[in-house]
Amino acid sequence: MFLTPTREERQVEDVMLVTSGPLIFAAVLCISTGVLIQQNFSVSYPSTSICGLKGSFVDMPCTYSYPSDRHIRETFWHINWFPEAPTDLSLDSKYQGRVEYLGDKVDNCSLRIKDLRDSDTKEKYRFRLTTDDRKGTFSGSEVSLSLADLHVTVSPESVKQGDKVTLTCSTTCSLSNNPTYI
Numbered sequence: 001m002f003l004t005p006t007r008e009e010r011q012v013e014d015v016m017l018v019t020s021g022p023l024i025f026a027a028v029l030c031i032s033t034g035v036l037i038q039q040n041f042s043v044s045y046p047s048t049s050i051c052g053l054k055g056s057f058v059d060m061p062c063t064y065s066y067p068s069d070r071h072i073r074e075t076f077w078h079i080n081w082f083p084e085a086p087t088d089l090s091l092d093s094k095y096q097g098r099v100e101y102l103g104d105k106v107d108n109c110s111l112r113i114k115d116l117r118d119s120d121t122k123e124k125y126r127f128r129l130t131t132d133d134r135k136g137t138f139s140g141s142e143v144s145l146s147l148a149d150l151h152v153t154v155s156p157e158s159v160k161q162g163d164k165v166t167l168t169c170s171t172t173c174s175l176s177n178n179p180t181y182i
């Protein structure tokens, strides 16, 4: 009996065609989860969309792993991807002095971006690690950044001296670090 390939089987064939670009291959499988895995390389973000307040800072939590027979050379975040080779965000003039790598060279790749600007939301952020092996370079999937607008509502709307008033702060997206309002 001859069976025509099911939809899934055909998809697998399609994916196999792009194995010459291993990153693309992995991205097809895992992009929706924020985890990108390839040959024991993995970069994982608990959240791929981060929200912050203009002028404030955000942390982009991130963990990674790599084959045990390799040694880590560089760990950095980048925004550029193509056509130039990815370069360290902290050396980018638009970000100079505003990015702080909170991670290490073991498994933590968290990043902090400070003094957030509107233009920061136009980029996609990726963690990258390079190892002592020429082929042992890997970038995670993308993290996007949005800036929240802050709204304050007063309830009740009109009050006189001595009345109890409730001030409510709300944001247009849910802030990733627990903010304090003053």
Ligand SMILES: *[C@@H]1O[C@H](CO)[C@@H](O)[C@H](O)[C@H]1NC(C)=O
Binding pocket: 039, 040, 066, 067, 068, 069
């Ligand atoms: C890759 O991962 C597999 C499964 O977890 C493990 O058995 C193997 O030792 C790993 N290889 C390296 C080089 O880290």
Ligand SMILES: *[C@@H]1O[C@H](CO)[C@@H](O)[C@H](O)[C@H]1NC(C)=O
Binding pocket: 062, 063, 102, 103, 108, 109, 110
């Ligand atoms: C990574 O490091 C940062 C900064 O030290 C820390 O806040 C965070 O909890 C660490 N994340 C993990 C998963 O260990």
